Amino acid sequence: MTTSSTRHADPDENPYVEEPPTDFDPVDDLSPEAAAEQAELLRAAVREHDHRYYVEADPLVSDETYDALFARLRDLEDAFDLPTENSPTRRVGGEPLDELETVEHVAPMLSIDNDTDAAAVREFDERVREGLAAAAESGELPGFDPDDLAYVCEPKFDGLSIEVIYEDGEYVRAATRGDGREGDDVTEQVRTIPSVPGRLRGDDHPDRLAVRGEVYMPRDAFEAYNEELIERGEEPFANPRNAAAGTLRQLDPGVVAERPLDVFFFDVLAWETDGDGSNASERPERHRDALDLFESLGLRRNDRVAVVDGIGAAIDYRDEILAAREELNYAVDGVVIKVDALAHREALGTTSRAPRWAFAHKFPPRTATTTVEGVTVQVGRTGRLTPVAELDPVDVGGVTVSRATLHNPAEIEALGVNVGDRVRIYRAGDVIPYVPEVVEKRSEGTYEFPDACPVCGAPVERDGPLAFCTGGLGCPAQLERAVEHWARRDALDVEGLGPERVEQLREAGLVASLPDLYDLTVDDLAALEGWGETSAENLIAELEATRNPPLDDFLAGLGIPDVGATTARALAAHFGTLDSLLDADEAALREVDDVGPEVAESIRTFLDNEENRAAIEGLRERGVDPEPFETDAGDGPADALDGLTFVFTGSLSVPRSDAQSHVEARGANATSSVSGNTDYLVAGESPGRSKRDDAKTEDVPVIDEGEFAALLADRGVAWPPENDA
Template structure:
């Protein structure tokens, strides 16, 4: 029985003004617990429908949370798990992979164009084949299309569109979306397969992107990318934490079909399926064109992305008569919107924290086309430039791309705010005070700030550091979030079991990473100095410092107490010498370096040339070598005139592959036609030139 029946209030106390002062769980009998759990499930489903479908909730969020928590407690205490329970929306254990399944009915594409004459031509063809018809006009959502299958009212399957014939079974993820009912309401068909569009609301997308930026993570390019990346997460608990919604817009197959599309859409809310309130029925194609033009004008006011309108023949018999091609249904046509160009409003500002603690404000934009690329964020550079341009949230701005890469706000086109944006006084990631240095602003939290820690580890492991394959942005973020890394030194305490317990890590990837880390325990001094991430000390400056001081202790002593000695080194002037002194006299930095030196022993620098037998050659190394470290092999080739770099490019002459090599460098070598040689071949190459690798 549905809770919308006349006597629902009497049958279920949790529908209207529900009590939340529950008796202790351990005082309930099993039968009483079962009864209460079933009432809570029914009530929560009804509250979900009222909230997501009707936009008319009748209880407060806090009350809803109390009902939900009580149901969860009952199910756990009495082992009352149920496939339709709302508690399944919190996610489960991560999957290893998705199963590919065939759709109930093909999910085909539709013809589309941005020209009104093409829409009229579509209508002319329809009229020739089936006569005059009514059309249903709907927004064309820019999300992820999916099939939802209900049997006897229960959700049994949710599948991505895939190639239109089959897709990925993402049912566990779909169950975590609030607007996906686990069970239908009312008088529903015994079997129902519907098509819906999963999307991320624009305001939720901007909030989510802001949080990602402030955590030091790469933001999503647009709401559709965010949705697609979320719905295919192997860990459904991640999906549950992200703000996804669904609009349902078509019946793929049902045991009891309606005569028209408009009738189907009218039944959807009765069953608990959320439909869009912008749907209209017209009897003339010119009205459909005018409908699209009206939506163009209000698209920026909608809280979901649309990129056009869909015009569908209403009558189902006419649809069947029109048929389909191999790729698209012939009863529908998409009238596309023109791309937004360069001018767009700023909806929010996020603050990104870099490796050195520098705060960079980032404008979050309504997605806009800039030179053929969709842009949803742009740099605001620094507080001084923000003040000069008088930019703030709510302003409409012109966006450009510097060197076709980095988008930036060029100017304010329409001022809709008061004043300009002000950077916060505390770090958005760790809450530490923010200090100004001329036009720049810096977080004072150091490695206690998660954003700085992640970026420092990424740099330490990157091409300009110790070149540890397998430690990119994603894996570092995962290790920090799992609290396995609270400092760079923690890399050397990682254990295989800790890694393999994480999503996406197997025995091989864990072993490869641990091997990479172990091989970095005796790095060349120059590589170690660069890896520390000291401001203005990259590989070139680090090499000059290593050449001058030979040992790490000699260098550190000079940096702390004799900065004037540093000023005579190539690439080091007064400003860089001051940066070095500031770095090593910082108590937090000193502690972090000392902790790192418990695991790492930088090697004494030896720069005497051993000849030019390898002059003009460039080597890249991956994997571990027998009898020597990779750093020693790099030092050997450099001593004989060659270059040793951390990444493969078209200028690389050889990629030397040892045990447990990384895949990315081999892929880059194949893409650039770079010869790949094993350790034996590498030693032969050196021997031919009179060089021994010890």
């Protein structure tokens, strides 16, 4: 049972911990003092609820109650401009970053020696005992008792290793392992992970604590997320480790917040105190005690850690985890065996790359051989064709595998694989199997990739190693995923139009093209299984609200390859109207900042496709008319900054997206990277290093926000923006 002294919030003093009220008085009725006091109570309560939900898996309140508390806290912070540093509301993400800065670790994050052979583990134990005996003989470790040697055994997580630093109990920084000495600063990204506390629990902590952890994506969440990517027609992640690493390196913390990451903490990197006795003054003498302290501080640790007395028991532990591997909701590739006593670790020391007091007993690779019984070609949203080998089912590390990816036509050609061949199957990251080689050729020749789309029959075109269906939105497979994409939050944001409903609408014959969405009626929908009149009316209302979308949302919703929300906005700002974009050739498209030759060709190819063009015209015929991009928003003439190109870096007094919109509304260009066409690099606080280096290389002036404001004032443009909408 958690005691009140180590909780974020004491239920006897905080009304929002147990059976909290959610019928709040209007925010406008509060004084600034009362709002600040209530916000502080809510922050502590939300931290406690986060810990109980994400770390202890023992929630105190319902999801609805939690959402009400969280929303109230956010409303108070917004209404009274309260500080939000390390507030739980920061988990939803902050401003996108220019780049990942490199930072130096407070202590080296070393590798660990490893082997799959138990004999190598026994040799490690011999080295440890010899090293400790030598230290005892030299007087460095007086009174050493070989019987006191204990090991702590932990699963070896297959994720992304990070350093997390707390000062005075407050979260201040996170960084990836990198080369062990320096890593990427991922402070804002890690802040969004629910199981990473923004403030440590209780007071029994050092003034500065650096801990090592492993960020991972739970296996069930990974599989669900990959299904979502596939449904969108996007490339799935190969394994949970790639998913975690790729997510954590996203420059937009908001993207990270939407993905299901979790963390385990497993080691102390630095433990510093100011010596005044106000907090814990000494680091625990044993690793097992440090892990217990992690738990009391709210740092999530793994529940399968074991303390053993001999190396034989450590090897047995490894075999137990190997046997339980399939039960775990996280990927592991072995176990780590660590000397328990801190004094023993210090006596053993480290080499230049690895500690002498730890060893990883790895699991054997997961492979098997079987026969290819067929090849299925799947069609994604962009028309990309992905071949999948249908296999004679085979056990691979305790999991029956009947399908494996062949990636693309080029991979098939490189392997020389065909139906009937014996192949090796490898389970990458414990999840997605693939074919690394043909072990016995039993067929003639290589599988011939189809010349026509297996779904719609349209011709297939090759683009380097990849193949694409040319059917565009006329292909049913692409259509379903295109409709799902159209409805996404970062496109037209049509609530209630998920994958299952889209498939139902297509199979019912109601939606054979994207424009058909706008022919739907309440009666059409209400007649379908699982629909009622209310849900039908809601969807029709959602669709009606998208008949005059902003041009950039319309372009993002079309699902043009290589055109996300940022590029869609750049296109909208440059061309102003849909007709201007439709008439633009590749040369005109390349004039748009951030649109290179390949993206310009991709856009033009999409727009020239007859089915895609018919879909666009069909939408317009049904009254879906995107609004021209607005360029005049007050606070200065619309052409005041005509011809200038700005790049913004660092933190400004307003969000960078607002700064970009402000200058674009007055005729300027705002790009994300510095080039020879850039006129000014505007540097706020903590600017990105690479942009400054690029500015120096390209001889681009670097100005601070004050100089930027003066430049705008000279042209009759106000700063900061006040009237932009």
